[in-house]
Amino acid sequence: MxxxxxxxxxxxxxxxxxxxxxxxxxxxxxxxxxxxxxxxxxxxxxxxxxxxxxxxxxxxxxxxxxxxxxxxxxxxxxxxxxxxxxxxxxxxxxxxxxxxxxxxxxxxxxxxxxxxxxxxxxxxxxxxxxxxxxxxxxxxxxxxxxxxxxxxxxxxxxxxxxxxxxxxxxxxxxxxxxxxxxxxxxxxxxxxxxxxxxxxxxxxxxxxxxxxxxxxxxxxxxxxxxxxxxxxxxxxxxxxxxxxxxxxxxxxxxxxxxxxxxxxxxxxxxxxxxxxxxxxxxxxxxxxxxxxxxILGRADDVIITGGENVSPLAVEAVLLRVLEASGAAEVLVTSVPDPEWGERIVALVRPAGGELAALAAAEPDPVELARWVRVRTGTALPRYEQPAAVLPLTELPMRSIGKPDRTAARRLAADRLGAGLRRL
Structure with missing residues (x-):
């Protein structure tokens, strides 16, 4: 050459x-x-x-x-x-x-x-x-x-x-x-x-x-x-x-x-x-x-929890639709390892005001906040797609083009929940 x-x-x-x-x-x-x-x-x-x-x-x-x-x-x-x-x-x-x-x-x-x-x-x-x-x-x-x-x-x-x-x-x-x-x-x-x-x-x-x-x-x-x-x-x-x-x-x-x-x-x-x-x-x-x-989500993003396949994108769409009235601006769904279920669903949420922002300001327990979310989603999501923990954040993990960084989201969820994983 x-x-x-x-x-x-x-x-x-x-x-x-x-x-x-x-x-x-x-x-x-x-x-x-x-x-x-x-x-x-x-x-x-x-x-x-x-x-x-x-x-x-x-x-x-x-x-x-x-x-x-x-x-x-x-x-x-x-x-x-x-x-x-x-x-x-x-x-x-x-x-x-x-x-x-x-x-x-x-x-x-x-x-x-x-x-x-x-x-x-x-x-x-x-x-x-x-x-x-x-x-x-x-x-x-x-x-x-x-x-x-x-x-x-x-x-x-x-x-x-x-x-x-x-x-x-x-x-x-x-x-x-x-x-x-x-x-x-x-x-x-x-x-x-x-x-x-x-x-x-x-x-x-x-x-x-x-x-x-x-x-x-x-x-x-x-x-x-x-x-x-x-x-x-x-x-x-x-x-x-x-x-x-x-x-x-x-x-x-x-x-x-x-x-x-x-x-x-x-x-x-x-x-x-x-x-x-x-x-x-x-x-x-x-x-x-x-x-x-x-689009239902990426095949390699699928979360397997309790033997069920869950598309994070599909769950995000439902959570956004349900929680926007309470002040949610963005939602990113990930998972953490669980000895019983294999994986448990975790939702990262960015509040922009409303009831959700007020709750986030009080630094709620992620498991308790998930229960609050489940009351609002009701039957919109099957039980295995409901988040076991919800983490309010000022910014969601994103790549430079604005795409969700799911690897960083999973790592962040594990770091933030720590010992709390055992009681999800």
Whole structure:
């Protein structure tokens, strides 16, 4: 392999513009390798730094690392064709090309897609600076309106935690209503939150997808026009079509830049279906009801308690619906080991006011608080899905993109409950 020069292999200089780097990637000039975290550098790999490793794949346009929610982050190889198909499908689903508010980190696919959609639309996104707050969002939308030509649609992309903050502030709610659409995904979404958003005129589009599908490719339960979805006999969601990645790549850092090596499909979930269309078998359990996809949770997140399989996502949805009236803003369900049941359900709850906040201020016993919760959930959850302990927290464990960190949640629950585990 030819030696790579540092100048051509990476883009480390301050102010490197991701949109311009992506422009070159779409034209085949290089591969953009996004950093694993926000503090890292965007790097460039020329075509000769790609090893197909027995495959017939060409060098990808973009490599983005998975969130690592199920293990070590993996490099996902996304072609120019897949990225373009995804961006154009979003335009068709919304109101055409538009100007975007960028409030998500660009080292993840959701943030990178905002930049890419803007590039293809011939616009520049307005990027949020610093910590996301209701006030910063309000100011950003005002600047977005002031600097965008009349008639150009305005869009945003948020995770549920950000929308919760917006909905808690009247000025931010009015700003959000000025956007033609807000893509929302990345974590469990409270039905009551969606109803409240709709009631004040917010146009929320629920998204489902992952790095392996160039981000969201199912909007409000319906796949893009170039995407097919099906549910396997094991209940897993499979996605097929133009937006599916080429596969995973191994990224090796050298003194002269990154070297990319394609990894085989075997055991990865990637495959090739009829007519050579790429497919990806997710780890998500789902069902299709009247043509609409409903995600039930990840297969590897399933909690087995007393011989019963419990989906944390399904329990979170019920608890959110029931407890919002008492002041719950967010819920994250995990488990702790139990000698009798195998695992016991634990709910981490972030109060935002109301009766639940008052109870949390009194530092209640987690087991007693769980009994209080069970009275309110009643028959909405079967006995084995009811939490044995409830821990109120000011912030729930989250990864940088706003997805729940279930590994950290489980560790936190075990640390906080300690000896109390024996009496759950």
């Amino acid at each position: 030819p030696e790579l020069s540092p100048d051509s292999a990476r883009a480390r200089q301050p102010g490197a513009d991701l949109a311009e780097l992506l422009r070159g990637a779409l034209q085949g000039e290089h591969t953009v390798v996004l950093p694993r975290d926000r503090s890292g550098d965007v790097r460039l790999a020329p075509p000769q730094a790609y090893e197909a490793a027995g495959t017939d794949r060409e060098a990808p346009a973009l490599v983005v690392f998975t969130s690592g929610s199920t293990g070590r982050p993996k490099g996902v190889a996304l072609s120019a064709a897949a990225l373009t198909a995804s961006a154009r499908a979003t335009e068709r689903h919304l109101s055409g090309p538009g100007r975007w508010h960028l409030a998500l980190p660009t080292n993840h696919i959701a943030g990178a897609q905002v930049v890419l959609r803007s590039l293809l639309a011939g616009t520049a996104p307005l990027q949020s600076v610093g910590r996301f707050t209701a006030a910063s969002f309000t100011a950003d939308v005002a600047r977005l309106q002031e600097t965008t030509d009349s008639g150009v649609p305005l869009y945003g992309s948020l995770v549920p935690t950000q929308l919760v903050r917006v909905m808690a502030d009247s000025d931010a709610m009015r700003a959000a209503a000025a956007l033609d659409a807000i893509l929302l995904g990345g974590a469990a979404i409270s039905p009551a939150l969606l109803r409240s958003a709709a009631a004040v005129g917010l146009r929320i589009v629920r998204t489902y997808g992952m790095s392996e599908t160039c981000g969201g490719c199912v909007y409000d339960g319906h796949p893009f026009d170039e995407v097919e979805l099906d549910i396997t006999a094991d209940g897993l969601v499979r996605l097929t079509g133009a937006v599916v990645a080429d596969g995973y790549v191994e990224v090796t850092d050298t003194g002269s830049g990154p070297v990319l090596r394609a990894l085989p499909d075997a055991g990865t979930g990637f495959g090739t279906g009829p007519a050579g269309r790429r497919s990806f078998l997710t780890s998500d359990l789902g069902r299709i009801s009247e043509g609409v996809l409903e």
